[in-house]
Structures are given as C-alpha cells and as structure tokens.
Amino acid sequence: DQQVKQNSPSLSVQEGRISILNCDYTNSMFDYFLWYKKYPAEGPTFLISISSIKDKNEDGRFTVFLNKSAKHLSLHIVPSQPGDSAVYFCAAGGGGSNYKLTFGKGTLLTVNP
Amino acid sequence: DAGVIQSPRHEVTEMGQEVTLRCKPISGHDYLFWYRQTMMRGLELLIYFNNNVPIDDSGMPEDRFSAKMPNASFSTLKIQPSEPRDSAVYFCASIPGSPLGEQYFGPGTRLTVT
Numbered sequence: 001d002q003q004v005k006q007n008s009p010s011l012s013v014q015e016g017r018i019s020i021l022n023c024d025y026t027n028s029m030f031d032y033f034l035w036y037k038k039y040p041a042e043g044p045t046f047l048i049s050i051s052s053i054k055d056k057n058e059d060g061r062f063t064v065f066l067n068k069s070a071k072h073l074s075l076h077i078v079p080s081q082p083g084d085s086a087v088y089f090c091a092a093g094g095g096g097s098n099y100k101l102t103f104g105k106g107t108l109l110t111v112n113p
Numbered sequence: 114d115a116g117v118i119q120s121p122r123h124e125v126t127e128m129g130q131e132v133t134l135r136c137k138p139i140s141g142h143d144y145l146f147w148y149r150q151t152m153m154r155g156l157e158l159l160i161y162f163n164n165n166v167p168i169d170d171s172g173m174p175e176d177r178f179s180a181k182m183p184n185a186s187f188s189t190l191k192i193q194p195s196e197p198r199d200s201a202v203y204f205c206a207s208i209p210g211s212p213l214g215e216q217y218f219g220p221g222t223r224l225t226v227t
Contacts, residue, residue: 034215043117043204043218044156089156099144099208100169101216105155 003027004092006104014112019077021107023090026071031094034101035064035075038087048075052094080111117219119205125225131193134222136205137186142217143210147180147190150202150221162188195226 005024013019021035031052036044050057050064050073057064063076077084090104118137126132138145146161160170165182173180177196182188192199202223206216 036218041220043206043220045218046215049215099146099161099163100158102158103156 001026002104003030004090004102004104006088006090006107008107009105010108010110012110012112013080015082016079019075019080019084019109019111021075021077021088021090021109023073023075023104024071025073025092025102027092027094027102028071029094030092030102032092033064033066033073034091034093035062036089036091036103037084038089038106044089047088077109080109082111082113085109085111117205117207117217119203119219119222121222122220123223123225125227126195127227128196129194130226131191132195132199132224132226134190134203134205134224136188136190136219138188138205138207139217140186141209142207144208145182145188146206146208146216147188148204148206148218150204151200156204159190192224195224197226200224200226 003026034049035047037047038044048059048062048064050066055066066073087106087108089106091101093101120135144163147159148156150156159172160180161168162182180190202221204218204221206218208216
C-alpha cells in the first residue's frame with residue numbers, strides 16, 4: 001500500500017511559467033515532508049522541506065504548500081527554468097522518526113525552452 | 114567533502130552469484146541508509162544504521178539481503194544469491210545526527226542480474 005503518492009508520472013511546462021507538482025499521503029503520523037530532485041545517473045538531492053506545524057515554506061523559486069486536512073502537499077516552481085528538468089520525489093517522515101522516509105514514485109518534470 | 118561515495122557504479126552479474134555493493138558516507142555523519150529504486154516500487158528504504166548499529170531492517174526484502182557497517186566510514190549491502198528481480202538502482206545516503214531528514218545521497222549502483 002503506497003503511503004505517499006505522486007499521481008502524475010510526468011509534467012511538461014514552458015520556460016518562465018509555473019510548475020506545480022503534487023503529492024498525497026495517507027499516513028496521518030507523517031509530520032515532516034521533503035522534496036528531492038534527481039537528475040539522470042545521479043542520486044536524489046534535497047530541495048525543500050516543511051514541517052506539519054507550517055502550511056507554507058519558501059526558498060527562492062521553490063515553495064512547498066501543505067494542506068494537512070487534505071493530506072496533500074505541492075511544490076511550486078516559479079519561474080520554471082530548463083535546468084529544473086528532472087525527476088521530483090516527494091518524501092514523508094514522522095511518527096517520532098524523521099529518519100525513516102517514505103518516498104513517492106516521482107514526477108518527471110520537463111521544462112521546454 | 115566528496116559526498117557519499119558508492120561503488121561500483123554499475124554491476125552486471127548472473128543469477129545465483131553473490132553481489133556486494135559498497136558505500137562510504139560523508140565523514141562525521143552518524144546515520145547511513147540503504148535504498149532500492151525500481152520502476153514498480155519507486156524508492157524504498159531497505160535498512161538504516163546509527164553509529165554503525167543497524168536500527169531498522171524491516172525493508173530488507175528477504176534473507177538473501179544483508180548489510181553491514183564495520184566502521185563509521187564503510188558499509189556493504191550484499192545479495193546472495195542474486196536473482197533477476199533484484200535488478201534495480203541501489204542508493205546509499207547519510208545524515209549527521211540531526212532530527213531533520215535531509216539525507217545526502219550517493220550516485221547509486223545500477224545492478225543488473227541476468
């Protein structure tokens with residue numbers, strides 16, 4: 001049973017526009033959420049995180065929104081750049097252990113020039 | 114720092130052979146994680162260590178898989194005997210002793226079992 005779901009396997013946007021990547025979770029014990037970015041032949045790299053005590057966290061062009069009642073989070077990238085083209089993973093941790101992360105299957109973002 | 118180092122980067126082996134994957138975490142990091150990535154199941158946590166001690170191995174798929182961390186700078190993931198369904202990318206990650214979960218991943222080992 002998938003506890004973290006990224007229902008869109010892929011997303012294509014134009015350079016300069018907004019990219020919105022979505023993630024849903026089912027485990028109410030999750031209280032810490034992260035987004036990772038992965039380029040081909042490389043390991044995932046941390047992008048941004050949010051704790052369940054917040055509903056928004058911003059870092060430059062990247063903003064993560066958390067809707068606890070809907071068990072939904074999203075990553076907004078504004079403006080999108082071709083270098084943002086990668087696979088984005090949503091991850092969740094909690095229940096007393098942020099070390100044990102559960103990852104979604106990822107969304108491939110393609111930003112077209 | 115060189116980051117998390119994994120070797121080999123690619124491994125091709127025949128079914129039934131023993132496979133050993135290696136990882137060197139970032140110096141000073143207290144936690145080490147082994148993950149497996151497949152198309153079907155995505156990125157799954159297999160096992161993690163704290164100060165060289167295995168803390169949670171509930172993700173290890175079966176007894177054919179074993180992991181060790183003999184010291185703070187080295188860990189191995191062994192599959193014996195290997196099977197075609199073990200084909201995947203295996204990642205190692207590490208973090209310092211912090212309650213936050215920003216894990217630093219290595220580049221991965223792509224394993225193909227024929």
